[in-house]
Amino acid sequence: MTEHSDLAAIEARIATAAALAGRKPDEVTLIAVSKTHAADRIEPLLAAGHRDFGENRVAEAQDKWPALRARYPDARIHLIGQLQSNKAADAVALADAIHAVDRPSLVGALAKAMDTEDRRPSCFIQVNIGDEAQKGGCAIADLPALLAAARTADLPVVGLMCLPPADIEPAPYFALLAKLARDAGLAGLSMGMSADFETAVTIGATHVRVGSALFGDRG
Numbered sequence: 165m166t167e168h169s170d171l172a173a174i175e176a177r178i179a180t181a182a183a184l185a186g187r188k189p190d191e192v193t194l195i196a197v198s199k200t201h202a203a204d205r206i207e208p209l210l211a212a213g214h215r216d217f218g219e220n221r222v223a224e225a226q227d228k229w230p231a232l233r234a235r236y237p238d239a240r241i242h243l244i245g246q247l248q249s250n251k252a253a254d255a256v257a258l259a260d261a262i263h264a265v266d267r268p269s270l271v272g273a274l275a276k277a278m279d280t281e282d283r284r285p286s287c288f289i290q291v292n293i294g295d296e297a298q299k300g301g302c303a304i305a306d307l308p309a310l311l312a313a314a315r316t317a318d319l320p321v322v323g324l325m326c327l328p329p330a331d332i333e334p335a336p337y338f339a340l341l342a343k344l345a346r347d348a349g350l351a352g353l354s355m356g357m358s359a360d361f362e363t364a365v366t367i368g369a370t371h372v373r374v375g376s377a378l379f380g381d382r383g
């Protein structure tokens with residue numbers, strides 16, 4: 165395995181934040197958000213042993229990942245972007261985890277696709293934690309019904325995901341997501357990005373989604 169200094173630096177920051185909260189670093193999965201970056205940027209991370217990657221567009225992931233997966237069959241793809249129901253079958257065929265399940269129609273489409281494809285990627289329900297009109301995610305008030313629908317449809321729901329409002333302190337939003345997950349009996353918490361992943365880890369994140377801090381700015 166080759167060294168990758170940016171990866172090692174992020175992993176060290178995760179370990180430090182985890183230790184502050186009395187958690188173990190291996191309770192946190194670092195998702196390297198490789199959206200917009202070509203295979204030649206992704207490959208060094210794979211060569212260094214990293215396996216979890218985030219993409220936000222199904223079509224882009226379908227272009228990039230078959231060739232990479234031929235060489236690294238145990239790479240895991242996390243779809244983190246808003247998903248159209250008509251892309252559900254492609255998403256289920258491609259992804260190991262889907263982080264943006266946010267409405268009943270998508271629950272239905274994913275359930276059907278999982279039966280057809282005979283594949284069951286882990287699902288996170290995305291919550292619109294700051295109640296922002298422009299953001300995806302289900303309203304907090306709609307979470308119990310959406311979760312019930314997902315469980316009835318036999319989706320493998322493992323946790324909740326959020327994107328807190330930009331430019332204000334994210335900790336209260338992370339804490340609220342953690343409480344909602346606890347109340348729902350869900351262990352997974354997909355929260356924290358380049359600017360705030362350490363805060364998220366201290367509050368219980370199990371999956372942090374880090375792009376620019378790892379790859380540099382997206383063009």
Ligand SMILES: *Cc1c(COP(=O)(O)O)cnc(C)c1O
Pocket residue numbers: 197199220244245327357358359373374375376377
């Ligand atoms: C792009 C993206 C990220 C990564 O953002 P950075 O700030 O570059 O770390 C994380 N989560 C989602 C949903 C994204 O779309």
